Amino acid sequence: MQKFIILLFIGLMVSTAVQAKKQSKGGDPIVVSPESLDRSVMSYVEANVLATMYHELAHALIDGLSLPIFSREEDAADTFVVVITDHFFDAEQAEQLTWASADQYARDAEEAEKKGRELAVWDTHSLDLQRYYNLICLYYGGDVDARDDFADENGLPHDRARTCEEERALADASWGAVLDDIKRTQAGPDWIILDEDVDTLGNSYVLAAQAVIRQEVARLNERFDPEFEIKVVIENCNEENAFYSPGEGKITMCNELSRSYVHD
Numbered sequence: 683m684q685k686f687i688i689l690l691f692i693g694l695m696v697s698t699a700v701q702a703k704k705q706s707k708g709g710d711p712i713v714v715s716p717e718s719l720d721r722s723v724m725s726y727v728e729a730n731v732l733a734t735m736y737h738e739l740a741h742a743l744i745d746g747l748s749l750p751i752f753s754r755e756e757d758a759a760d761t762f763v764v765v766i767t768d769h770f771f772d773a774e775q776a777e778q779l780t781w782a783s784a785d786q787y788a789r790d791a792e793e794a795e796k797k798g799r800e801l802a803v804w805d806t807h808s809l810d811l812q813r814y815y816n817l818i819c820l821y822y823g824g825d826v827d828a829r830d831d832f833a834d835e836n837g838l839p840h841d842r843a844r845t846c847e848e849e850r851a852l853a854d855a856s857w858g859a860v861l862d863d864i865k866r867t868q869a870g871p872d873w874i875i876l877d878e879d880v881d882t883l884g885n886s887y888v889l890a891a892q893a894v895i896r897q898e899v900a901r902l903n904e905r906f907d908p909e910f911e912i913k914v915v916i917e918n919c920n921e922e923n924a925f926y927s928p929g930e931g932k933i934t935m936c937n938e939l940s941r942s943y944v945h946d
């Protein structure tokens with residue numbers, strides 16, 4: 683009987699964690715909020731577009747500044763997303779952005795499982811659910827007292843939570859130093875050039891996502907000034923993707939990827 687109660691309790695805990703991951707924050711969009719669009723859908727699209735852009739920006743910085751990276755570059759780029767998010771946004775906005783970005787990984791993992799896809803353990807990226815927990819952990823580690831509920835709501839196990847503050851301190855020391863080094867101190871030419879295709883796949887959220895990218899490029903140009911130039915290209919790619927091309931110093935943000943973040 684006692685065993686049964688314990689098993690029931692464990693089962694409840696697992697289902698609570700899964701439910702917590704799906705809980706919608708329904709926050710307001712941070713950068714762009716067209717009246718005609720659903721605000722919480724837009725907020726989700728915006729958060730994911732920004733997180734993706736920051737991830738690609740990390741690749742551009744690693745390349746442009748020849749930064750030493752002692753582990754997988756993809757993990758370093760994911761870490762950068764959390765550091766710059768806290769750098770740019772207040773706690774409420776940063777939480778929404780982190781949650782939406784992590785939630786997309788949880789969705790991707792769920793979809794892959796449904797389709798019976800094998801886990802890509804060979805991939806350069808961490809597995810979707812690892813990326814989910816890494817994001818939650820690093821964000822939580824930025825302020826463990828204030829973000830305790832966030833960690834709980836999103837199912838971060840105590841075994842991992844214990845090291846998040848240290849993990850985050852290392853992330854801040856590493857990426858924070860890079861951001862300090864490239865901080866703009868005087869007016870000058872833009873280091874990011876935007877190249878937009880006019881097509882929006884006939885989707886209002888894609889159009890709004892393009893505005894998010896445009897405004898973010900302006901903000902990055904205003905705040906930072908590294909001694910190299912990159913291009914951000916928004917275009918149709920026939921795939922849901924975003925990537926950095928080292929030879930060309932170019933970040934490509936695909937309209938299809940922005941559209942994939944639209945969940946009703």
Ligand SMILES: [Zn+2]
Pocket residue numbers: 737738741756759
């Ligand atoms: Zn990457």
